[in-house]
Amino acid sequence: MKVKVNKExxxxxxxxxxxKLTDKxxxxxxxELREIxxxxxxxxxxxxxxxxxxxxAVELKNILREDKEGICLSQKDALSLIEHKKDGYxxxxxxx
Amino acid sequence: MDTYEFVNKIKNNEIDxxxxxxxxxxxxxxxxxxxxxxxxxxxxxxxxxxxNIKKSIKNKENIKNKKLLGVxxxxxxxxxxxxxxxxxxxxxxxxxxxxxxxxxxxxxKEQGAIIIGKTSQDEFGFGGFSVNVGLSFKIPKNPxxxxxxxxxxxxxxxxxxxKASFPHIxxxxxxGGSIAEPSSFCGVFGxxxxxxxxxxxxxxxxxxxxxxxxPMGKSLQEVALLQETISGFDQNESTTIxxxxxxxxxxxxxxIKNVKIGIIKEAFENIDNKVNKKTLEGIKKxxxxxxxxxxxxxxxxxxxxxxxxxxxxxxxxxxxxxxxxGMRYGISEKLEGNFNEYFTKVRSSNFSAxxxxxxxxxxxxxxxxxxxxxxxxxxxxxTKIVEEYKKLFKKYDALISPTVPILPPKFSEIEKLTPLQxxxxxxxxxxxxxxxxxHLNVPVGFENNLPVGMLLTADHLExxxxxxxxxxxxxx
Numbered sequence: 046m047k048v049k050v051n052k053e054x055x056x057x058x059x060x061x062x063x064x065k066l067t068d069k070x071x072x073x074x075x076x077e078l079r080e081i082x083x084x085x086x087x088x089x090x091x092x093x094x095x096x097x098x099x100x101x102a103v104e105l106k107n108i109l110r111e112d113k114e115g116i117c118l119s120q121k122d123a124l125s126l127i128e129h130k131k132d133g134y135x136x137x138x139x140x141x
Numbered sequence: 142m143d144t145y146e147f148v149n150k151i152k153n154n155e156i157d158x159x160x161x162x163x164x165x166x167x168x169x170x171x172x173x174x175x176x177x178x179x180x181x182x183x184x185x186x187x188x189x190x191x192x193n194i195k196k197s198i199k200n201k202e203n204i205k206n207k208k209l210l211g212v213x214x215x216x217x218x219x220x221x222x223x224x225x226x227x228x229x230x231x232x233x234x235x236x237x238x239x240x241x242x243x244x245x246x247x248x249x250k251e252q253g254a255i256i257i258g259k260t261s262q263d264e265f266g267f268g269g270f271s272v273n274v275g276l277s278f279k280i281p282k283n284p285x286x287x288x289x290x291x292x293x294x295x296x297x298x299x300x301x302x303x304k305a306s307f308p309h310i311x312x313x314x315x316x317g318g319s320i321a322e323p324s325s326f327c328g329v330f331g332x333x334x335x336x337x338x339x340x341x342x343x344x345x346x347x348x349x350x351x352x353x354x355x356p357m358g359k360s361l362q363e364v365a366l367l368q369e370t371i372s373g374f375d376q377n378e379s380t381t382i383x384x385x386x387x388x389x390x391x392x393x394x395x396x397i398k399n400v401k402i403g404i405i406k407e408a409f410e411n412i413d414n415k416v417n418k419k420t421l422e423g424i425k426k427x428x429x430x431x432x433x434x435x436x437x438x439x440x441x442x443x444x445x446x447x448x449x450x451x452x453x454x455x456x457x458x459x460x461x462x463x464x465x466x467g468m469r470y471g472i473s474e475k476l477e478g479n480f481n482e483y484f485t486k487v488r489s490s491n492f493s494a495x496x497x498x499x500x501x502x503x504x505x506x507x508x509x510x511x512x513x514x515x516x517x518x519x520x521x522x523x524t525k526i527v528e529e530y531k532k533l534f535k536k537y538d539a540l541i542s543p544t545v546p547i548l549p550p551k552f553s554e555i556e557k558l559t560p561l562q563x564x565x566x567x568x569x570x571x572x573x574x575x576x577x578x579x580h581l582n583v584p585v586g587f588e589n590n591l592p593v594g595m596l597l598t599a600d601h602l603e604x605x606x607x608x609x610x611x612x613x614x615x616x617x
Contacts, residue, residue, distance in 0.1 A: 046511070046514035046515075048511065054505075055501065058501050058504050058505050058508065059501060061504055061508070062459060062463075062500045062501060062504045063463075063466070063481065063484045063485045063488050064485065064488055064489050064492070064497055064500065064501070065485050065486070065489040066489070066497070070494075070497070074497075074498060074501060077498065077559060077560045077561070078498070078501065078502060078505070080559060080560075080561045081451070081502060081560065081561050081564070082502075082505070084448070084561055085447075085448040085451060085452060085515070086514075087445070087448060088445060088448050088449065088452070088514075088515070088518050088519060088522055089514070089518075091441070091445055091518075091521075091522050091525065093518060093521035093522060093524075093525070096521045096524050096525060097521070097524055098517055098520035098521050098523075098524065099520055099521075099523045099524040099527065100350060100520065101336060101337075101350040101351075101380065101577065102336055102350075102523065102527050102575065102576045102577030102578075103335065103336045103337050103382065103577045103601055105337065105379075105380055105382070106383070107379075108374075108379070108383055110376050118240060122240050123240075123469075125240070126237065126238070126240075126469065126470035126471075127468065127469055127470055127471075127473055128473060129468065129473055129476055135468055135469055136476065137468055137476070137480060137483070138476045138477065138478055138479055138480055138482070138483040139476075139479065140479070140480060
C-alpha cells in the first residue's frame with residue numbers, strides 16, 4: 046500500500062493517540078516513519094489469500110475457572126497509588 | 142561455587158544468609174555505580190527475605206525442597222514486585238509500587254529466591270540496545286567494554302548476570318529478542334520460552350501476543366532451574382498453556398542421541414565475519430558431540446519477520462500504553478483542563494521519543510484505512526511464518542543461527558543509526574518471537590574481547606531440547 050506520510054498524517058495520529066508533539070518532533074517523526082512504513086510495506090508482496098489471521102502463535106483453548114469469589118483489592122489499596130482522589134473515588138479533571 | 146552447592150550450604154547452615162545478602166547488596170551498589178544495571182536495589186525486601194530464611198533454618202522448618210533457597214534473583218523492571226518500584230523503565234510509571242507480585246515472582250519466592258532489584262531496560266522494552274531508556278533513567282553499559290551496549294531490551298538483566306560474583310539468576314522478558322540479544326552481547330545464557338509456557342500475570346505489557354518472561358544465567362543449569370520454577374498454567378492468565386512443564390534440569394545431563402539440526406542459511410547472510418566464525422565453531426562443537434547438521438532455508442521468517450513483528454508489536458503496544466494517563470497509578474500532573482487535555486499533557490511530557498514513535502506507528506497500523514494493509518496483513522503473515530517453521534520441525538530437532546548479526550556496538554555508533562537501522566538489530570531474533578517458539582542464546586566465545594552468541598530455536602514446548610544441546614557449551 047502506498048501511503049503518503051506527511052505532517053498532517055503524523056499530526057492526526059498524534060491527536061488520536063493523545064500526544065502533543067512539537068513542530069520539531071513532527072518533522073523528525075515524519076522522516077523516520079516514512080522510512081519505516083516504506084520498508085515495512087513490503088508485507089504487500091506476501092500472498093495471504095485464504096490465510097487465516099493468527100492472534101497469537103500458539104493454539105490456545107479456553108479454560109474456565111469455577112465461579113467462586115476470590116480475594117481482590119480493597120478500595121483503600123486501589124486508591125493508595127495516586128494523589129488525586131476524593132471521597133473514596135479517583136479524581137479526574139473536570140468533565141464539563 | 143555453583144547454585145546447587147550454594148543452596149545446599151544455605152540449607153545446612155554453612156553460610157549465614159543474612160550476612161551473605163548484605164554482601165550481595167553491597168556488591169550490587171558497587172557495580173551499579175559504574176554500570177547502571179539496576180533501576181532499584183530492593184535492599185529492604187532482600188534483607189527481610191534473608192532474615193525469614195534464617196529464622197526458618199533456626200526453627201528447623203521444612204526447607205528441603207526449596208530449589209532457590211537464598212539465591213539472589215534480579216528482575217527486569219517490567220515485572221511487578223510487590224512494594225518495590227516497578228516502572229518498566231518509564232517515567233510515566235515512576236513511583237508505581239505494585240500491590241501484588243507477578244506470578245513468576247510469587248513462584249520464585251516460594252522456592253526461597255531473594256529478590257535483589259529491578260534491572261534497567263529500554264522503556265517498556267522498546268529497543269535492542271537499552272539506549273531507549275525512559276526519561277531520567279540511566280543506560281546500562283556492556284560488562285566487557287563500558288563504551289558499548291549491553292543489548293536490549295533486558296540490558297541491565299544481562300549485565301548484572303555477567304558481572305555478579307555471587308550465585309545469581311535473572312528474570313528477563315522478550316517480545317522480539319529482548320532475552321537472547323542482551324544475553325549474546327553480555328556473554329550469558331538466556332532462554333526465551335514458548336509463548337504461554339510462563340504466566341505473564343503481573344508483567345507490564347509491551348505486546349500481549351508476543352511477550353514472554355524467561356530466565357538468564359551464567360550457567361545453563363541455573364537457567365533450567367529458574368525455568369522449572371516459573372513454568373506452568375496460571376488461573377490468572379488466560380494465555381498460559383494448560384500442560385505440565387518438563388523437569389528442565391534433567392535435560393542438562395541428557396545424552397545427545399539421534400539429534401538433527403538445521404542451519405538457517407539466510408541468517409548467515411550480511412553478518413559480521415567474526416560473528417560468522419564463532420557461530421561456525423559452535424556448530425562444529427555440536428557436530429563433534431554427534432549432532433547431525435544440514436543447511437536449511439527459512440525464507441519467509443527471515444525476509445518478512447521484521448516487518449511482521451514491528452506491525453504487530455507496535456499495534457499492541459499503542460493500545461497497551463493508552464492506559465497511562467495520570468490517573469489511578471503512575472505519575473500524575475496538576476489536574477487542569479478537560480480529560481483529553483490532561484491525558485495529553487501527562488503522556489506528552491513523560492513518554493520518551495521511542496515510546497512516542499512506537500505509539501504513532503502502532504496507532505497508524507490500526508487506523509481505519511490502513512488496518513487491513515498493515516495490522517491484519519501482519520497477523521496473516523505470522524500464520525505463514527509459523528507454518529514454515531512447523532514444516533522444518535517435522536524434520537529437525539532444532540534450528541541454528543547467530544543470535545545477533547554484529548558484535549556489541551559502541552554507543553557512539555548507535556547514535557548515528559536511524560530508528561529503522563536500529564530495528565534491524567532484531568533481524569534474526571524477531572522470527573522465533575513472532576512464532577512463539579522457544580529459543581536459547583548460547584555463548585560461543587569471544588572476538589575482540591567481546592562475547593558472541595549462537596541461537597538455538599526449537600518447536601513449541603521443546604525447551605528441554607534447547608537445554609540439552611546448550612549444555613554442551615556449559616563451562617565445567
